[in-house]
Amino acid sequence: MCRLRHAPCAPYTPDYDSVDRLKAASLAPVAVNPVQPNNPEAKVNKITLRGARLGAANGTFARYVEEALIRDLKEAGLYSAEAPTRISATLLVNDVDVTGFVTCDGTLDLEVVVTRADKPRLRKTYKMVTHFDSNFMGMIALQHGMAAYPQLVHAALKQIYVDPEFINAIRN
């Protein structure tokens, strides 16, 4: 099979346990501002897997995270585009490294700011590192990297949803 130069990452799947806990927690509706940086040329929006560029189906990785966040909040019945409680997020670190032959890492740091009626309620940076299988054969390592990104976002968002400080920030 030919060598891939552009590798699409797999679709995002939520952590339903934590999403359901948000749903059961009687929280205020929240809106989500566009996740930054939205520039496709920003370093965090470019991930290279042994020469192939990992691509998010919806444009940038910032957009990928934003859509995952909105989707989870809708699943929890909490999303409202006009809500006074707003979540802003900035990708600070975003990488999937498949240079290892046996195991590799995904790294994602996300700064989250929650405001209500423009008053700050939370500013916190969440850091996530995930580990996954790799292979010394480039094509297989690439496939593992493509599958690993959604799990990295899944783990990072789960970390936010179970954080008591985040839950308090969006509480009524």
Added chain:
Amino acid sequence: MSLPRSIRLAAALSVVALLGACAHPLSLDSPTGPARNDATLVAKKVGYVITDADRARQVTTPGGGGDKVSYFPYRDIEKSLRQALRSVYQDVTSLPAATPAAVGPAGVGFVFTPVITTTSSSPSAFTWPPTKFSTEIACTVTDAQGAQIAQFKVTGDGAAEFDEFKSDHSLSARRSVKEAAEKFAQAVRRDPKLR
């Protein structure tokens, strides 16, 4: 300078071992699932049990060309299973276990506990993605007190040929999961005990 024969042999065996251990990752996540129609939903809250141990369970089955494929069936199929239940019931929640301690506080009417079994194959000698994939979901349904209400089994079969799967190696698996989820929703809708 040439390496001793034993070292060269060990290196060669290591490469063979690494190649033999190759399993290509697949994603079973189906992008679409059973449709939800608010007008026909059963006004009940139900739960389903997929434990963290289930989600972490990795399965390896045959692909083509002597290669294998590996994936996480429970983790990947959870979304479709949930969509299937959401197409029937007003509210759906995940549960960590089917025990009264876990079920009681959730306030659910029924608890669905699925057991997922998958198979894959390919007659190709040159390409690794499976051309055939099968997903079986055997499900036990209990009430909030743990009494069994129903039991059913559905199977989804997916097929994909090279021209289709060259841009999506998981295509036969996704098709199989989509069909299994549709059949799962139909089986729940058909059973009057699950209303």
